[in-house]
Amino acid sequence: MTLFDLTGTHSLVTGATGALGRALAVALAEAGATVSVTTVSTDRAEEVEANSILNECWAAGGKNGQQKTLDLTDPAAVEAAVAALEKDVAPIDILVNAGHAANIKPVLASSVAEWMRELNRNATTVFVASQAVGKRMVPRGKGRIINVVSDLHDRGIPNCAIFGASQGAILGFTKSLALEWGGGDPLVEDRVTVNAIGIGFIEGVPGPQADPAVAEVLGRYLPLRRLGSPKDVQGAVVFLAAPTTNYVNAEVVLIDGAIATHA
Amino acid sequence: MGILDQFNLTGQCAIITGAGTGLGREMALSLADSGCDIVGVGRRSGPIEEVGEIIKAKGRRYLGVTGCDVTVSANVNDMVAQAAAKMGRITVLINNAGLGGSGRGKTLPELTDEDWLSGIDSNLNAAFYCTRAIVPHMLEQGGGRIISVTSGWGFRAGRNNWMYPVAKGGVIQLTKAIAMTYARDNIRASCIAPGLFPKTEDAAVLTEMGPKQVAGRIGFPREMGPLAVFLASPASDYLSGATVLMDGGAIAAGLLPAGVVPHAEG
Numbered sequence: 301m302t303l304f305d306l307t308g309t310h311s312l313v314t315g316a317t318g319a320l321g322r323a324l325a326v327a328l329a330e331a332g333a334t335v336s337v338t339t340v341s342t343d344r345a346e347e348v349e350a351n352s353i354l355n356e357c358w359a360a361g362g363k364n365g366q367q368k369t370l371d372l373t374d375p376a377a378v379e380a381a382v383a384a385l386e387k388d389v390a391p392i393d394i395l396v397n398a399g400h401a402a403n404i405k406p407v408l409a410s411s412v413a414e415w416m417r418e419l420n421r422n423a424t425t426v427f428v429a430s431q432a433v434g435k436r437m438v439p440r441g442k443g444r445i446i447n448v449v450s451d452l453h454d455r456g457i458p459n460c461a462i463f464g465a466s467q468g469a470i471l472g473f474t475k476s477l478a479l480e481w482g483g484g485d486p487l488v489e490d491r492v493t494v495n496a497i498g499i500g501f502i503e504g505v506p507g508p509q510a511d512p513a514v515a516e517v518l519g520r521y522l523p524l525r526r527l528g529s530p531k532d533v534q535g536a537v538v539f540l541a542a543p544t545t546n547y548v549n550a551e552v553v554l555i556d557g558a559i560a561t562h563a
Numbered sequence: 564m565g566i567l568d569q570f571n572l573t574g575q576c577a578i579i580t581g582a583g584t585g586l587g588r589e590m591a592l593s594l595a596d597s598g599c600d601i602v603g604v605g606r607r608s609g610p611i612e613e614v615g616e617i618i619k620a621k622g623r624r625y626l627g628v629t630g631c632d633v634t635v636s637a638n639v640n641d642m643v644a645q646a647a648a649k650m651g652r653i654t655v656l657i658n659n660a661g662l663g664g665s666g667r668g669k670t671l672p673e674l675t676d677e678d679w680l681s682g683i684d685s686n687l688n689a690a691f692y693c694t695r696a697i698v699p700h701m702l703e704q705g706g707g708r709i710i711s712v713t714s715g716w717g718f719r720a721g722r723n724n725w726m727y728p729v730a731k732g733g734v735i736q737l738t739k740a741i742a743m744t745y746a747r748d749n750i751r752a753s754c755i756a757p758g759l760f761p762k763t764e765d766a767a768v769l770t771e772m773g774p775k776q777v778a779g780r781i782g783f784p785r786e787m788g789p790l791a792v793f794l795a796s797p798a799s800d801y802l803s804g805a806t807v808l809m810d811g812g813a814i815a816a817g818l819l820p821a822g823v824v825p826h827a828e829g
Contacts, residue, residue, distance in 0.1 A: 484779045486769045487780070549815075550816070556801070
């Protein structure tokens with residue numbers, strides 16, 4: 301299966317310690333990539349989780365990936381981590397921004413501080429990580445940035461306004477950044493691409509489906525009649541990461557059980 | 564099952580219309596590389612036989628069909644029946660055949676019924692006929708994938724460009740209807756929207772056309788292969804009703820002409 305072979309590449313998955321981040325990291329490793337991950341806190345439980353993810357990646361793929369614990373909204377910390385990973389592991393070929401947090405709350409009950417927190421943890425993290433990695437990718441003329449956004453990037457759900465805004469922010473950033481970095485020589489195939497995976501309601505991922513009553517309704521309402529599993533998103537990340545998909549750029553691949561089709 | 568196994572199409576069989584040349588040919592070759600048997604449908608026997616020889620050399624089964632005009636439903640029904648009879652289980656349909664049609668650039672009053680129907684027939688009706696013919700077979704087999712090639716024109720419009728965008732927009736809606744109707748029958752439907760993919764890798768052409776594109780280069784037909792394999796395979800099992808653009812960012816960039824970059828002081 302050479303079309304999607306990632307052997308010899310180095311992937312960095314940010315916000316890796318959720319259910320989705322783990323699935324994406326492992327998929328990249330299974331496709332042959334060396335995988336490094338970032339976690340956002342020094343909390344012991346998260347560190348154990350991160351080590352477990354790295355172990356799974358090591359078992360499946362390259363064995364040199366590392367874990368960095370840092371504040372993804374802190375440009376100096378991210379720059380230092382990216383510099384160290386490029387020096388100690390390998391140049392980063394693939395950046396997957398998988399962090400995903402959802403503040404489900406009425407707007408009238410929300411503060412500006414909560415708005416800033418949601419935008420920061422979902423969107424500022426993508427900006428900071430893309431900048432640190434992109435400034436190295438762009439001179440190399442090839443690379444992949446893959447951002448995970450909820451289908452709420454262009455649809456609405458009550459009590460999800462602030463969460464939805466953070467997803468729209470990521471997507472707007474994705475499209476213009478893709479065009480800023482997507483050019484190159486007419487005779488050279490490699491490109492830097494920036495794309496998104498638009499996820500529907502995935503089990504274990506923060507979002508409205510975390511409410512069991514909503515999940516129960518979705519199980520009947522979704523065209524495919526089931527919530528997605530993190531594993532359902534693995535194919536899309538490997539597809540977008542592959543060296544054969546240079547001409548997919550500024551795109552959102554919807555892995556949503558067809559919810560956007562009838563919504 | 565590891566992730567790369569999910570892209571494996573061993574044991575599957577795909578009908579591809581317009582398989583002899585261009586994007587259809589490249590999709591057929593990539594599917595075959597991934598283990599898929601192929602039914603190649605096309606107007607001219609030369610290219611359909613030539614691609615068949617390559618596919619058979621890869622160790623796949625191949626059936627070439629050249630007598631089928633995909634704009635005639637009776638022909639399509641015969642083709643699908645023949646494919647099922649000779650190949651057994653058909654699991655993938657790629658509605659790829661399509662034509663620019665006559666009449667592009669004519670003003671609305673100048674357009675004839677024939678102009679209009681030529682564009683709608685070859686791009687939309689053909690996809691409808693093929694889909695209608697294959698769905699009962701797929702339902703019997705427990706599911707399948709229907710992939711249709713639309714275009715950036717399925718989203719945008721142009722002055723005095725009538726049939727092609729209307730037909731390609733129709734293909735996107737046809738895909739959504741398939742996805743909704745058969746979601747619970749394990750049939751997945753999706754669209755591919757290619758940007759500019761000339762059938763050449765001539766350096767002079769690439770150098771002339773590339774800088775006018777958002778991506779700085781044109782697309783190479785072989786780049787369609789991985790997308791077709793992804794959409795045909797279990798790796799995209801939770802994707803249905805959606806369109807995937809393969810255009811180097813062209814649709815996203817549509818707000819300004821290519822090469823125009825706003826500058827602002829920090």
